[in-house]
Each structure stands twice: as C-alpha cells, then as structure tokens.
Amino acid sequence: MHIPFILITLLSLLISPALQATTIYSWIDCDGVVHFSDQPTDKATVYQFDSLPSAASAASPTTSALIPSESTKTPDAAPAASIRLLSPMHEQTLRDNEGIIAISAIANRKMDQGHNVQLLLDGKAYGHPQSSLSWHLINIERGSHQLQVQLLKYGKVIASSKSITVYLHQASVIQRKPPAIKTK
Incomplete structure (x- = not known):
C-alpha cells in the first residue's frame, strides 16, 4: 500500500539533483588558501555546471579536473629519498x-x-x-x-x-x- 508512495519519493530524490544547475565560486585568500562556496564573494571565480554529477558518474572528468591525480603531479613533488x-x-x-x-x-x-x-x-x-x-x-x-x-x-x-x-x-x-x- 505504501510501497508506490515510497518508490515515487525515492525516484524524485534521485532525479532532482540531476535537474539542478550548479554555480560554484572560488577565491584565494591572503594566506594563499583556495576556498570554494555556493555564495558569491568579491574577486571570486565563477564555475557553472549544468548538473550535479550522480553517484555513478562521480569520477567524471569534471570532478577529477578539480583534484590533481597522481599522473598529473610533477616529478618535483616526489618526496626526497630517505x-x-x-x-x-x-x-x-x-x-x-x-x-x-x-x-x-x-x-x-x-x-x-x-x-x-x-x-x-x-x-x-x-x-x-x-x-x-x-x-x-x-x-x-x-x-x-x-x-x-x-x-x-x-x-x-x-x-x-x-x-x-x-x-x-x-x-x-x-x-x-x-x-x-x-x-x-
């Protein structure tokens, strides 16, 4: 009896994030720390995304471009031999x-x-x-x-x-x- 209602609710929760457009603001403070927010600030760089990534596509190029991977690190970043x-x-x-x-x-x-x-x-x-x-x-x-x-x-x-x-x-x-x- 309540199963159709629960099923519809779960499906709407899964679909609703995919229908939203997302704007992210990024800035660097005076200490050189990079900040990300959904609220605009002065001198913030705006990143516009058409939709949020779903759980299945969390490793998409859009999100992996924000986090440097092992292959993109320079050899200078390797720890000193010890x-x-x-x-x-x-x-x-x-x-x-x-x-x-x-x-x-x-x-x-x-x-x-x-x-x-x-x-x-x-x-x-x-x-x-x-x-x-x-x-x-x-x-x-x-x-x-x-x-x-x-x-x-x-x-x-x-x-x-x-x-x-x-x-x-x-x-x-x-x-x-x-x-x-x-x-x-």
Whole structure:
C-alpha cells in the first residue's frame, strides 16, 4: 500500500539533483588558501555546471579536473629519498657471545632500478652494497659500535640514515663458572 508512495519519493530524490544547475565560486585568500562556496564573494571565480554529477558518474572528468591525480603531479613533488634504521635502537645494549648483530632498515624507495643500500660499521663500509634492507653481522667484537646505512642510486649516495651507537656485550671468559666437579 505504501510501497508506490515510497518508490515515487525515492525516484524524485534521485532525479532532482540531476535537474539542478550548479554555480560554484572560488577565491584565494591572503594566506594563499583556495576556498570554494555556493555564495558569491568579491574577486571570486565563477564555475557553472549544468548538473550535479550522480553517484555513478562521480569520477567524471569534471570532478577529477578539480583534484590533481597522481599522473598529473610533477616529478618535483616526489618526496626526497630517505632511509632510517629500524633496529637496533640508538644506544641499545646487545648481549651476544658470538658477536651477532641483526640490523634492519626502511627506505622510501624500492630496491630496484639501480637502488642499493650500504651498511657502515664504525664509519667504514661493511660488505658490498645490496638490495636487501637487513643484515646479519657475525663475529663483531665487544664494545661500542657506530651503525649507519646509506641509500645508493647507481653507486651514488642519495640518502643517509642518522648514525647510531650500539653496545655489544659478551660474557667474559674470566667470569665463566667452571664446570661442576662430580665425585664418585
């Protein structure tokens, strides 16, 4: 009984926005902020649209022209290359008798197209540049060590992480307890 009334109401709500003409006003304030409104102001640019886009055509060229897409952004807008160490943390104490240090880093570039990373241990290159962002160092002597990673593109350094200090502790041979003597 009420279904025809509800159906007609819903259809009229869907059709009515498509029948309206729309005027939008745009202006830039003294701080350089762009404003959009349906109310006219002084020095506003007028945009006239014949109809509002429906939900099905929300991605039409009219609306997408107002929002810059990824393909229209200039290469200058790309973020600067960066790399940083995830682990170990700065001034972290590591306890390992074999002198093992596990290192991981993160970069905002994919490790392809000539991108590599170089690990610096105590200011000197450790191993060769690689595409992996993790290292497993073995037989590192006890004490404090400086760690840093560099992001390379075709061998040229394009970004460096902050240098961190880690402290590697190993059990001393002098302090080890002798094996218990078993008596018969």
